[in-house]
Amino acid sequence: MYDIWTTPILPPPPGITSNFIDPPSRGPMIRSGMCSILAIMIVFVGLRVYTRAFYKGPFAYDDYLCFVAAASVAAYTGVVLAILDNPEGRHAWDIPIGMAITKRYPLTAYSSVLVFTVSNLSTKLSLLVLFLRIFQTAVWALWVIWIGIAFTILYNVATFIAYCSICIRSDMPLWASLMALPLCRDNIWTIAKVQIWFSAIIDFYIVAIPIWLVWGMTMSSRRRAGVMAVFLTGLAACGITLASLVQRYKSVTDPDRTWENSTIFLYGSLELCISIICSCMPVIVVVLKRFVAQLKSTLDTVKDYTSKSSPRTNNDQSLPPHHLPDNVPKGNMTGLRTFIRNIYRTNNNTKTVESSASGTVDSVSDNYHVQLREMRGNVHSHDEEKGLPSPPR
Numbered sequence: 001m002y003d004i005w006t007t008p009i010l011p012p013p014p015g016i017t018s019n020f021i022d023p024p025s026r027g028p029m030i031r032s033g034m035c036s037i038l039a040i041m042i043v044f045v046g047l048r049v050y051t052r053a054f055y056k057g058p059f060a061y062d063d064y065l066c067f068v069a070a071a072s073v074a075a076y077t078g079v080v081l082a083i084l085d086n087p088e089g090r091h092a093w094d095i096p097i098g099m100a101i102t103k104r105y106p107l108t109a110y111s112s113v114l115v116f117t118v119s120n121l122s123t124k125l126s127l128l129v130l131f132l133r134i135f136q137t138a139v140w141a142l143w144v145i146w147i148g149i150a151f152t153i154l155y156n157v158a159t160f161i162a163y164c165s166i167c168i169r170s171d172m173p174l175w176a177s178l179m180a181l182p183l184c185r186d187n188i189w190t191i192a193k194v195q196i197w198f199s200a201i202i203d204f205y206i207v208a209i210p211i212w213l214v215w216g217m218t219m220s221s222r223r224r225a226g227v228m229a230v231f232l233t234g235l236a237a238c239g240i241t242l243a244s245l246v247q248r249y250k251s252v253t254d255p256d257r258t259w260e261n262s263t264i265f266l267y268g269s270l271e272l273c274i275s276i277i278c279s280c281m282p283v284i285v286v287v288l289k290r291f292v293a294q295l296k297s298t299l300d301t302v303k304d305y306t307s308k309s310s311p312r313t314n315n316d317q318s319l320p321p322h323h324l325p326d327n328v329p330k331g332n333m334t335g336l337r338t339f340i341r342n343i344y345r346t347n348n349n350t351k352t353v354e355s356s357a358s359g360t361v362d363s364v365s366d367n368y369h370v371q372l373r374e375m376r377g378n379v380h381s382h383d384e385e386k387g388l389p390s391p392p393r
Contacts, residue, residue, distance in 0.1 A: 004098035012093035023094035027085035041273040044280040065126035072119035089262040121156035207234040
């Protein structure tokens with residue numbers, strides 16, 4: 001009879017001794033990566049809320065789906081963090097059997113695949129519903145988007161049902177059925193591989209929709225490049241999905257699964273968070289442009305003031321020695337009033353720039369901002385040229 005707390009899951013390789021106290025682990029790397037991308041995602045979702053709340057953009061279904069996706073991704077991150085180093089992230093020969101068969105580990109690991117499926121569904125639906133809102137005047141685009149929505153719902157719902165049906169038995173507790181059914185663990189890996197294949201296909205499908213539409217629009221090359229750059233951020237999520245697919249196949253053939261699985265968790269978090277960030281980009285681009293305009297105005301003002309107030313050199317013959325610049329106040333009230341007036345003029349110039357920038361922001365309507373409204377107009381004109389009917393407004 002062996003002790004489950006001193007016997008590892010796998011025997012260690014030759015020349016290596018099992019370490020149950022402080023073994024090497026990928027846990028710290030995975031933890032820092034997941035927390036970092038989650039924090040960045042929260043910032044983008046916060047900017048989306050700010051844009052909707054303060055710039056004439058009422059909340060709609062795509063926003064609500066984005067919030068559901070963000071909450072589910074946060075839940076997925078919490079579930080994964082609960083099993084990192086305990087035992088995920090360790091080598092299998094550094095994990096005692098007792099740690100792997102307790103209730104906590106199988107239930108938490110099983111919950112992670114279910115939560116990931118919910119997150120995957122809501123994240124992709126958020127992007128597709130956003131496209132419905134932007135490209136609503138392009139008839140053929142609506143068909144393509146609705147096909148993507150139907151495909152996304154079907155494969156994620158089927159995946160969720162499959163996860164539940166192969167591991168849950170009515171005659172025993174859930175944690176016991178997870179441990180008692182060897183096929184449960186093997187079938188979960190099979191379903192996960194199929195799921196990531198479908199996820200990669202739909203990711204490329206989603207990215208292709210706006211790129212195809214924008215490419216056929218009548219606009220300047222510079223504007224087209226700027227609009228496409230917003231949507232091409234989705235290629236990052238596609239790349240992460242492909243990397244996760246490769247890692248899943250590697251994990252199946254490697255007996256040291258707890259070491260390899262941890263990287264899959266990181267890829268899953270990156271894929272979901274980057275997808276949410278991509279869904280926020282077309283919404284918050286107005287705020288980002290306004291911020292850039294304000295920053296440029298401030299830098300120009302500081303640069304102009306610095307150049308005027310910098311000391312003159314002896315080689316500069318434009319002013320006599322010891323002559324103060326005009327914007328420095330004299331030693332009396334008249335000079336002070338002149339100085340304040342100059343500042344007031346500078347502030348007026350800054351407000352003019354801000355007003356110009358806010359004109360872009362104030363143009364945000366139910367259909368987002370002017371750029372997206374022009375995009376829809378361009379798509380509408382493109383359909384009319386092809387003889388395609390337009391939907392009623």
